[in-house]
Amino acid sequence: xxxxxxxxxCFAASAICAYRSxxxxxxxxxxxxxxxxxAFCLGLWANLFGSGMAGQALVWFVISGAMGIxxxxxxxxxxxxxxxxxxxxxxxxxxxxxxxxxIEWLWLGTKLSAGQLFCIAIILAGMAIALxxxxxxxxxxxxxxMGIGCTALAGFCSALGAVLSRKAYFVAQAxxxxxxxxxxxxxxxxGGMLVPGILLLATKWKSAxxxxxxxxxxxxxxxxxxxxxxxxxxxxxxxxxQTLGVTCVQWALERTPAGIVMTVVAxxxxxxxxxxxxxxxxxxxxxxxxxxxxAVAGIVGLASRH
Numbered sequence: 001x002x003x004x005x006x007x008x009x010c011f012a013a014s015a016i017c018a019y020r021s022x023x024x025x026x027x028x029x030x031x032x033x034x035x036x037x038x039a040f041c042l043g044l045w046a047n048l049f050g051s052g053m054a055g056q057a058l059v060w061f062v063i064s065g066a067m068g069i070x071x072x073x074x075x076x077x078x079x080x081x082x083x084x085x086x087x088x089x090x091x092x093x094x095x096x097x098x099x100x101x102x103i104e105w106l107w108l109g110t111k112l113s114a115g116q117l118f119c120i121a122i123i124l125a126g127m128a129i130a131l132x133x134x135x136x137x138x139x140x141x142x143x144x145x146m147g148i149g150c151t152a153l154a155g156f157c158s159a160l161g162a163v164l165s166r167k168a169y170f171v172a173q174a175x176x177x178x179x180x181x182x183x184x185x186x187x188x189x190x191g192g193m194l195v196p197g198i199l200l201l202a203t204k205w206k207s208a209x210x211x212x213x214x215x216x217x218x219x220x221x222x223x224x225x226x227x228x229x230x231x232x233x234x235x236x237x238x239x240x241x242q243t244l245g246v247t248c249v250q251w252a253l254e255r256t257p258a259g260i261v262m263t264v265v266a267x268x269x270x271x272x273x274x275x276x277x278x279x280x281x282x283x284x285x286x287x288x289x290x291x292x293x294x295a296v297a298g299i300v301g302l303a304s305r306h
Contacts, residue, residue: 001303004256004264007248012271014241020233027077028203032196033234035069035189038242042186050183056175060168061184062191068161069192069242074199075154082147083139090131091148093266094124095155096162101259103163108170110257115305120263122298130291131269161188162249162258169254181251188250189242260302270295 014034021030046052055061079088097120104110112120139147165188172179252261270292273284 001252001256001260001264003248003252004261005299007245007252008265008268008271010240010245010248011265011268012275014237014239014245015268015272016275017233017236017240021230021237024230024233026203027080028196028199030230030234030237031073031077032193032200034238034242035193035196037235037238038246039186039189039193041239041243042182042189042247045182046186050180050186051177052183053187055172055177055179055183055187057168057172057177057179057184058187060164060171061187064161064164064168065188065191066161066194067164068158069188069246070195072154072158072161073192074195075150075157079147079150079154082143082150088147088151089269090128091151092154092158093127093269095152096158097124097259097263097266099156099159100162100262101257103159104166104258107163108166110166110259112257112259113305116260116302119298119302119305120259122301123263123267123295126291126293126295126298127266127270128291129294130273130288159258159262162253162262165250165253166258181247181254184250185243185247188246263302264299267295267299 018030018034021034024030076088076092079092082088083091101112101117101120105112165184168184249261249265252264273288273292277284
């Protein structure tokens, strides 16, 4: 539980940096570079202090990253322009715990108690109260259903990635291994690089060529000016979210069912409320405050039953 709460705090901090970077260079490019920087930071830890790419569960952790980080984030970014940020966050963060509970029960046989399920329902209800959009924007039916489909796929892939990490830990323990969270986070991030890399190459290939050849001075100057503006935000997003956040999630998944971990991590938007109030001077509405209180009550109850 403490590790999952710390992960939610890290993800909330990274969201502020993610907003700054994605608005300047686009979501696909910002997502790819945050994963690359996280792979570098976690790679230093894993190869200096951990077990690097060794371990019987390596393949499981890599597949976990490919599903959760690679496909999960990709579908999430596809839902954003169709549903808007609040609807996308709300639906995705509610889908993830539900899918995680179902997948882990069907595959690994992990059953949660009635009390734990009730607390999870309270947390998700609090999130719905706090994050439900206040407007009644009309979205065309085909765009609405496409957006909902993307959030469902994002939730499923992220949940499957979390359960795969649980399976990976079982494989490692059966082999007498105890990989540290930094190492497993590194192996997951490596698995999550392929899909964002392909998307970046596909979307940026034509626009990159308008600046000239790769080794031309004009291309170098454009890249240098861009990175002078965005590197603090990309690094902050990567270090807080994909480095520390993912490590904390792995730490939590080692000993806690995925449904519980992902429910606590899903409260990230609630933790983000006071941060945006301080940094961006956004007002916290009474409904958001009431929803946050309900969700916190659910977390307290879940902690007491775990």
